[in-house]
Amino acid sequence: MIQRPRGTRDFLPDEMERRRHYESLLREVCRTHCFREVATPIFENTELFTAKSGPNIVDEIYSFQDKGGREISLRPELTAAVMRLFINEMSNHARPLKLFYFGQCFRYERPQSGRYREFFQFGAEIIGAPNAETDAEAIALAHSMVKALGLKEYVLRVGHIGILRGELRSMGIADADMAEILQKLDKKSYDEAAPLLRRHGIDDDGMTSLFEKTQLTGGKELLPGIEGEPGEYLRELFGFLEAYGVDDVLVDIGTVRGLDYYTGVVFEIEAPGLGAEKQVCGGGSYTLSEVLGGEPVFSTGFAIGFDRILLALEKEDHPYTARVPDAFVIAASEDVRPEGLRIASMLRQAGLGADVDLMRRKVSKAMKAASSSGARYVVIVGSKDLAQGGVTVRDMQSGDQELVPLDGLVSHLQS
Amino acid sequence: MIQRPRGTRDFLPDEMERRRHYESLLREVCRTHCFREVATPIFENTELFTAKSGPNIVDEIYSFQDKGGREISLRPELTAAVMRLFINEMSNHARPLKLFYFGQCFRYERPQSGRYREFFQFGAEIIGAPNAETDAEAIALAHSMVKALGLKEYVLRVGHIGILRGELRSMGIADADMAEILQKLDKKSYDEAAPLLRRHGIDDDGMTSLFEKTQLTGGKELLPGIEGEPGEYLRELFGFLEAYGVDDVLVDIGTVRGLDYYTGVVFEIEAPGLGAEKQVCGGGSYTLSEVLGGEPVFSTGFAIGFDRILLALEKEDHPYTARVPDAFVIAASEDVRPEGLRIASMLRQAGLGADVDLMRRKVSKAMKAASSSGARYVVIVGSKDLAQGGVTVRDMQSGDQELVPLDGLVSHLQS
Numbered sequence: 001m002i003q004r005p006r007g008t009r010d011f012l013p014d015e016m017e018r019r020r021h022y023e024s025l026l027r028e029v030c031r032t033h034c035f036r037e038v039a040t041p042i043f044e045n046t047e048l049f050t051a052k053s054g055p056n057i058v059d060e061i062y063s064f065q066d067k068g069g070r071e072i073s074l075r076p077e078l079t080a081a082v083m084r085l086f087i088n089e090m091s092n093h094a095r096p097l098k099l100f101y102f103g104q105c106f107r108y109e110r111p112q113s114g115r116y117r118e119f120f121q122f123g124a125e126i127i128g129a130p131n132a133e134t135d136a137e138a139i140a141l142a143h144s145m146v147k148a149l150g151l152k153e154y155v156l157r158v159g160h161i162g163i164l165r166g167e168l169r170s171m172g173i174a175d176a177d178m179a180e181i182l183q184k185l186d187k188k189s190y191d192e193a194a195p196l197l198r199r200h201g202i203d204d205d206g207m208t209s210l211f212e213k214t215q216l217t218g219g220k221e222l223l224p225g226i227e228g229e230p231g232e233y234l235r236e237l238f239g240f241l242e243a244y245g246v247d248d249v250l251v252d253i254g255t256v257r258g259l260d261y262y263t264g265v266v267f268e269i270e271a272p273g274l275g276a277e278k279q280v281c282g283g284g285s286y287t288l289s290e291v292l293g294g295e296p297v298f299s300t301g302f303a304i305g306f307d308r309i310l311l312a313l314e315k316e317d318h319p320y321t322a323r324v325p326d327a328f329v330i331a332a333s334e335d336v337r338p339e340g341l342r343i344a345s346m347l348r349q350a351g352l353g354a355d356v357d358l359m360r361r362k363v364s365k366a367m368k369a370a371s372s373s374g375a376r377y378v379v380i381v382g383s384k385d386l387a388q389g390g391v392t393v394r395d396m397q398s399g400d401q402e403l404v405p406l407d408g409l410v411s412h413l414q415s
Numbered sequence: 416m417i418q419r420p421r422g423t424r425d426f427l428p429d430e431m432e433r434r435r436h437y438e439s440l441l442r443e444v445c446r447t448h449c450f451r452e453v454a455t456p457i458f459e460n461t462e463l464f465t466a467k468s469g470p471n472i473v474d475e476i477y478s479f480q481d482k483g484g485r486e487i488s489l490r491p492e493l494t495a496a497v498m499r500l501f502i503n504e505m506s507n508h509a510r511p512l513k514l515f516y517f518g519q520c521f522r523y524e525r526p527q528s529g530r531y532r533e534f535f536q537f538g539a540e541i542i543g544a545p546n547a548e549t550d551a552e553a554i555a556l557a558h559s560m561v562k563a564l565g566l567k568e569y570v571l572r573v574g575h576i577g578i579l580r581g582e583l584r585s586m587g588i589a590d591a592d593m594a595e596i597l598q599k600l601d602k603k604s605y606d607e608a609a610p611l612l613r614r615h616g617i618d619d620d621g622m623t624s625l626f627e628k629t630q631l632t633g634g635k636e637l638l639p640g641i642e643g644e645p646g647e648y649l650r651e652l653f654g655f656l657e658a659y660g661v662d663d664v665l666v667d668i669g670t671v672r673g674l675d676y677y678t679g680v681v682f683e684i685e686a687p688g689l690g691a692e693k694q695v696c697g698g699g700s701y702t703l704s705e706v707l708g709g710e711p712v713f714s715t716g717f718a719i720g721f722d723r724i725l726l727a728l729e730k731e732d733h734p735y736t737a738r739v740p741d742a743f744v745i746a747a748s749e750d751v752r753p754e755g756l757r758i759a760s761m762l763r764q765a766g767l768g769a770d771v772d773l774m775r776r777k778v779s780k781a782m783k784a785a786s787s788s789g790a791r792y793v794v795i796v797g798s799k800d801l802a803q804g805g806v807t808v809r810d811m812q813s814g815d816q817e818l819v820p821l822d823g824l825v826s827h828l829q830s
Contacts, residue, residue, distance in 0.1 A: 016451070134773050243754070245764075293417060
């Protein structure tokens with residue numbers, strides 16, 4: 001028996017229907033917020049990802065040579081690809097561009113709970129509007145998505161990359177030296193950050209105070225205390241968020257991102273019910289276009305881990321009831337089998353979900369199949385009934401059976 | 416500037432929306448016909464595809480080793496994967512299984528018009544019902560799909576693999592020797608088939624008659640002349656197809672498939688408007704499960720080339736009008752900007768598509784942006800109007816402007 005590759009999944013009908021249901025909820029939120037969908041290839045030239053994340057990214061992704069010797073990689077995320085699309089094909093479109101995407105991403109890592117080698121991201125990017133409204137619009141979209149899915153327990157945290165950068169600056173650390181330190185702080189690897197800081201003359205007290213700040217999260221009462229540009233920006237942003245009705249949001253002082261293209265606001269949504277792998281959405285503002293060879297342009301966006309947020313919904317016992325056939329059509333004898341197909345076809349054309357016995361079962365066995373399909377009605381096609389211009393319809397809930405004329409069958413089943 | 420890989424495509428918003436529209440039409444047909452969706456990984460263990468199609472398939476697909484040294488390949492089609500899923504995870508489900516799928520497939524070949532290295536297939540499989548009804552159900556589904564998409568010019572041809580096999584058998588060629596000959600006939604490579612046939616003692620007249628048959632297509636008047644089991648099966652099938660309302664269907668005597676797992680009925684839908692690459696759907700019955708290590712099980716299915724059928728629709732000038740915002744909200748001055756966001760948010764929550772100026776434009780410039788967005792209404796939020804509890808709404812079609820109270824805004828825009 002041939003197995004599927006490690007770390008990948010198959011989706012069976014019930015699960016797939018549930019996934020499509022939640023996907024369509026997210027899609028609907030994008031429609032009301034006037035974000036429009038784009039799609040990019042499953043694989044990209046590897047340089048796209050190394051340009052964004054550095055050469056070491058190759059160790060974590062599916063990279064290979066195609067038969068023409070080109071270095072290609074399965075995409076580990078979609079922001080780089082969407083920015084490439086923007087640079088190549090949409091750079092002269094009216095600003096801002098409000099784009100969303102949904103699709104598979106891939107990373108080569110040890111499979112574990114909630115982490116797959118093939119996983120799905122639903123994300124959005126706003127390109128070209130350098131305002132706090134833009135960050136607010138992105139956060140409001142993510143917030144509306146979480147609400148639309150129905151997730152009850154979540155934590156939305158918003159911070160600004162500039163706060164800790166300013167902190168380091170005030171400690172006398174030059175901008176050029178920050179990246180390495182910020183990367184350690186981002187991972188809360190204080191042991192590794194300490195020697196770097198010490199090298200820059202930071203003493204133990206300074207470090208303790210810095211490390212504490214990287215863990216500081218709180219309510220809006222923290223806003224007035226944030227100094228400089230980051231403080232001004234966040235205060236404006238939180239005003240806009242309130243206008244959007246996003247009021248269940250925390251101020252996150254300790255936000256750090258090690259990569260240079262992050263420019264300001266950073267936000268995350270966590271589902272605490274998920275334990276260690278609790279982040280279901282991450283985003284912020286960035287200037288990736290330049291890094292990829294395009295013009296400098298302000299962008300902000302986020303990605304929702306679709307698998308993980310579905311896991312969070314599952315843990316909250318969100319009910320999703322799979323669709324059932326409206327009708328299951330059974331031919332009572334061989335001679336009326338074509339008539340059974342004709343009737344199923346008529347119901348389908350009327351928009352009803354109609355299944356039909358394809359196994360030439362006897363009526364009693366076919367009734368069992370109909371019952372386990374969950375069909376609301378069974379339509380029994382028999383020659384005697386047909387002679388009277390009708391079929392027998394059984395309501396599977398009540399068990400009631402009646403003769404229904406063929407020309408009234410659709411409306412009978414629709415009621 | 417980093418380019419996307421050769422033979423792949425980006426989909427921009429208008430095109431993507433059109434694709435999703437047609438995808439949802441196909442999805443809806445699956446719903447009424449009670450087919451249910453499954454999904455499998457983008458890549459599979461390479462042996463899945465070599466087991467189905469032979470070792471040479473590797474030359475035509477994206478095959479590579481992952482970091483663990485496993486041979487994996489981007490899927491070139493989805494039937495093998497769906498059968499693997501069936502064997503691994505659904506073999507004990509009630510029969511028949513009626514499954515559909517939609518997704519990217521990949522092949523490494525020279526990109527050309529209508530042929531991409533990344534392309535999309537929408538397909539369906541019925542597993543476990545060994546009857547002509549099953550083939551009819553599959554063909555009826557494909558037919559309904561083409562109708563639902565609105566394709567006007569198409570040719571549906573149905574044949575039976577057994578006809579030409581019987582012909583070869585009657586010429587004294589053993590079943591074991593047929594595969595190679597059938598593969599040549601499948602590609603209409605008569606020059607290559609001739610020496611093989613000659614080796615089995617077939618003379619020029621016999622060959623001419625055989626080659627003519629491989630090109631024979633006609634109306635139902637051909638049915639009575641088809642001998643043996645294939646004839647009986649096709650006559651029954653065409654009776655069922657008629658019951659399904661599929662009456663625009665040709666009998667294809669010359670259908671050939673070289674691979675052993677094809678068992679009987681084969682069908683194709685062509686869009687003649689596409690020229691050389693005119694096949695938009697191909698299917699038939701097969702017993703692939705055994706080949707992949709599962710139990711013997713009768714299956715029938717098909718795949719629609721989603722890109723190609725969209726190309727055919729495009730050539731027929733099918734109109735698709737992109738969605739526009741219901742409203743575009745503009746704040747007339749800086750102080751009411753949060754109020755603008757609040758109103759946009761209110762409209763979105765009511766299910767309206769509401770865009771909002773994020774660029775801090777002056778009203779006249781923002782009106783231009785609203786106009787090029789195609790929005791039906793512009794909502795101008797100004798402090799004077801707000802003092803009266805309202806906003807100014809401009810109907811972009813008529814140019815009429817009026818003051819609308821905030822609590823009546825949603826219903827005003829919905830009308």
